[in-house]
Amino acid sequence: MNRVIMAGAATLGLMAAGAAQAQDQTFISIGTGGVTGVYYPAGGAICRLVNRDRAEHGIRCGVESTGGSIFNINAIRDGELEFGIAQSDWQYHAFNGTSRFEDDGAFEDLRAVFALHPEPFTVVARADAGITNFDDLVGKRVNIGNPGSGQRGTMEVVMAEMGWDMDTFSLVTELQAGEQAQALCDNNIDAIVYTVGHPSGAIQEATTACDTVLVNVDNDVIRALVEDRDYYRMATIPGGMYRGTDEDITTFGVGATFVTSAAVPEEVVFEVTRAVFENLDQFRSLHPALEALDAEEMVSDGLSAPIHDGAARFFSEAGLTN
Numbered sequence: 580m581n582r583v584i585m586a587g588a589a590t591l592g593l594m595a596a597g598a599a600q601a602q603d604q605t606f607i608s609i610g611t612g613g614v615t616g617v618y619y620p621a622g623g624a625i626c627r628l629v630n631r632d633r634a635e636h637g638i639r640c641g642v643e644s645t646g647g648s649i650f651n652i653n654a655i656r657d658g659e660l661e662f663g664i665a666q667s668d669w670q671y672h673a674f675n676g677t678s679r680f681e682d683d684g685a686f687e688d689l690r691a692v693f694a695l696h697p698e699p700f701t702v703v704a705r706a707d708a709g710i711t712n713f714d715d716l717v718g719k720r721v722n723i724g725n726p727g728s729g730q731r732g733t734m735e736v737v738m739a740e741m742g743w744d745m746d747t748f749s750l751v752t753e754l755q756a757g758e759q760a761q762a763l764c765d766n767n768i769d770a771i772v773y774t775v776g777h778p779s780g781a782i783q784e785a786t787t788a789c790d791t792v793l794v795n796v797d798n799d800v801i802r803a804l805v806e807d808r809d810y811y812r813m814a815t816i817p818g819g820m821y822r823g824t825d826e827d828i829t830t831f832g833v834g835a836t837f838v839t840s841a842a843v844p845e846e847v848v849f850e851v852t853r854a855v856f857e858n859l860d861q862f863r864s865l866h867p868a869l870e871a872l873d874a875e876e877m878v879s880d881g882l883s884a885p886i887h888d889g890a891a892r893f894f895s896e897a898g899l900t901n
């Protein structure tokens with residue numbers, strides 16, 4: 580009997596120590612996108628900088644590969660993720676309850692933390708498909724992206740403006756971002772549409788594994804769309820960045836943004852923001868699509884939801900104005 584009690588006491592002692600340790604730790608997850616996109620490595624870079632100071636702040640940051648922007652915002656809303664990366668257009672629509680967020684209503688607790696890299700709406704076509712500009716997608720086999728991804732949402736907006744629907748194409752696929760390069764090179768589709776930072780692993784794969792070209796997405800409809808909406812802007816993908824495309828590509832684009840919920844504590848958001856901004860040179864060096872980040876732009880560009888109090892406190896302490 581004694582022995583049993585003693586064993587029990589010892590176990591309890593261990594559990595108490597474990598519980599105390601767990602209490603000192605705050606777990607946060609960042610929702611990103613496909614592993615060959617830019618969100619996933621960007622989220623990994625944020626976590627790496629946060630985890631480095633774990634002994635001081637007790638935050639343990641993990642990164643999750645997800646379906647993309649709209650999935651991330653919905654998961655933050657449901658409390659399944661603390662942070663996520665999302666396109667500026669979907670941040671806007673989620674906060675305002677418009678477009679794809681009309682049915683669920685405005686996500687009023689959505690908070691912006693900071694802006695990341697630009698994301699041009701990128702169309703890559705097989706070189707043998709006879710596609711030299713965006714309008715040539717009519718009648719072709721096109722991957723419009725998985726539901727939940729930002730590029731799928733943005734493609735649907737563009738299709739509506741162009742007067743296109745699913746029947747405009749000879750085949751529509753809904754492949755995940757990470758699956759589309761191979762489908763293109765296997766000749767299962769003629770073109771992919773991916774709103775992503777550059778350079779990205781997925782576009783590198785699509786342009787090196789087989790003969791492909793990036794095409795311009797520039798016509799009156801696109802120009803009018805950009806004119807009308809603050810979260811869109813014209814964008815250039817520099818010639819020579821990818822094999823097969825030596826000329827600059829003109830398209831439109833959005834910005835990647837880092838978002839959270841008002842329900843996430845101020846101290847947590849402050850520490851995450853601090854980890855990135857106090858190590859910005861290192862952050863920029865962790866992925867080539869992050870190289871051109873600028874602190875002043877990061878506190879203002881494409882942030883339509885209110886800035887989270889924790890980020891705002893860091894920006895004001897650091898003398899950054901948004």
Ligand code: GLU
Nearest residue numbers: 612616617618647648729
């Ligand atoms: N912009 C894409 C999306 O929102 C993700 C791009 C990436 O993973 O880098 O779904």
